[in-house]
Amino acid sequence: GENVEQHPSTLSVQEGDSAVIKCTYSDSASNYFPWYKQELGKRPQLIIDIRSNVGEKKDQRIAVTLNKTAKHFSLHITETQPEDSAVYFCAASAGNTPLVFGKGTRLSVIA
Amino acid sequence: DSGVTQTPKHLITATGQRVTLRCSPRSGDLSVYWYQQSLDQGLQFLIQYYNGEERAKGNILERFSAQQFPDLHSELNLSSLELGDSALYFCASSGIPEASGDAYQETQYFGPGTRLLVL
Numbered sequence: 616g617e618n619v620e621q622h623p624s625t626l627s628v629q630e631g632d633s634a635v636i637k638c639t640y641s642d643s644a645s646n647y648f649p650w651y652k653q654e655l656g657k658r659p660q661l662i663i664d665i666r667s668n669v670g671e672k673k674d675q676r677i678a679v680t681l682n683k684t685a686k687h688f689s690l691h692i693t694e695t696q697p698e699d700s701a702v703y704f705c706a707a708s709a710g711n712t713p714l715v716f717g718k719g720t721r722l723s724v725i726a
Numbered sequence: 727d728s729g730v731t732q733t734p735k736h737l738i739t740a741t742g743q744r745v746t747l748r749c750s751p752r753s754g755d756l757s758v759y760w761y762q763q764s765l766d767q768g769l770q771f772l773i774q775y776y777n778g779e780e781r782a783k784g785n786i787l788e789r790f791s792a793q794q795f796p797d798l799h800s801e802l803n804l805s806s807l808e809l810g811d812s813a814l815y816f817c818a819s820s821g822i823p824e825a826s827g828d829a830y831q832e833t834q835y836f837g838p839g840t841r842l843l844v845l
Contacts, residue, residue, distance in 0.1 A: 625764060649833065658728065658816065658836040659769065675842060704768065713782045718768040 617642040621717025626652070628695050629725055634686050637719045640685040640706035645707040648681060648688045653702045662703075676684070696725045728755065730819050730837035738843045744805040747840045751798055751819030757781070757832060758800040760792055763814040775800055807844045814839045 618641040638648075649664035664681045665688065666692050676695075681688040688707075692699055703722050706714040713721045714718045739745055744822035751758050760772040771784035775794035786792075789807075794800040804811060816839045820832040 651836075658838050661833055661835070664833060709825070711773050713774050713784065715771070716769045 617645060617707055617709060617712070617715040619715050619717045621705050621720060622691060623632070623720060624718065625721045625723070627723045627725060629669060630695060632695055634690075634692045634695050634699070634722055635691045636689060636703055636722070638707075638717050639685075639690070640707040640715075641686065642684065642707070642709050643683075644709035645686075646710070647714075648679070649706050649707045650677075650679060650690050650705070651704045651716075653704065653719075655701075657667075660705060692722075695722075697724050697726050700724045728835040730817060730835050731818055732815075732837035732840050734840060735838065736843075738845065739807060740845055741809060743807050743844075744803065745807065745842065747804070747815055747817075747842075748831050749800045749817030749819075749837055751800070751817075752821075755819035755821050755835075756798065756831070758794055758798070759818045759820075760786075760818045761818065762799070762825060763839075765813075766773075766813070767813075768793055769816070774801070774834070781810040784821065803820045804839050809844050811845045814841050814844055828838055 619700045622636045646667035652662045653659040653660035678691040697720045704719045705717045708714045733748045754823040756777045761769045761773045773792050774782040778794050789805050792802045809830045818834040818836045820834045
């Protein structure tokens with residue numbers, strides 16, 4: 616089955632700097648890659664997703680890139696703000712199979 | 727607000743007991759997923775229902791069971807509870823997959839979760 620590895624597990628950045636979180640997946644059939652943000656005690660919220668027919672997608676300060684050959688995808692957050700502090704999860708799925716999540720990255724943005 | 731509701735918000739019970747968690751999906755969504763999130767852990771997929779039928783099974787213990795009713799709400803039943811079952815339980819819902827080209831997973835929207843504490 617699918618296996619998703621996520622790095623780093625913790626990340627601290629200065630406010631205004633960029634943050635990058637990377638994930639690798641094992642199933643070459645995977646074609647859907649969402650990213651979720653979870654604040655303490657709250658629900659995971661979708662922040663951006665990408666499907667395998669595109670290599671990059673951007674939404675304001677957030678971007679996701681996908682390298683199907685290398686089987687990895689990354690989340691890029693630019694001009695980080697304190698409210699970006701949260702746990703971020705990547706996930707992958709193949710066809711209509713359930714999502715497999717990475718173990719999460721705890722991002723701290725230091726003001 | 728994702729449109730997915732879960733009850734109760736909090737649940738405190740004792741070992742050996744049985745509890746039922748409830749989830750109502752977003753209007754129109756046919757798929758419901760259940761996840762378990764232990765302290766500082768990721769999201770572990772338990773089970774998926776689609777339009778009343780079990781669609782996929784993950785790391786769900788035999789002590790746990792679920793069902794989806796004709797009105798599409800779902801219940802997760804946890805029995806013979808152990809201390810290690812203490813966790814946040816989320817449900818998520820998604821719509822009908824597009825019938826075009828490659829099938830892919832529809833976006834999942836998560837409910838607020840039920841925090842279960844087993845003492």
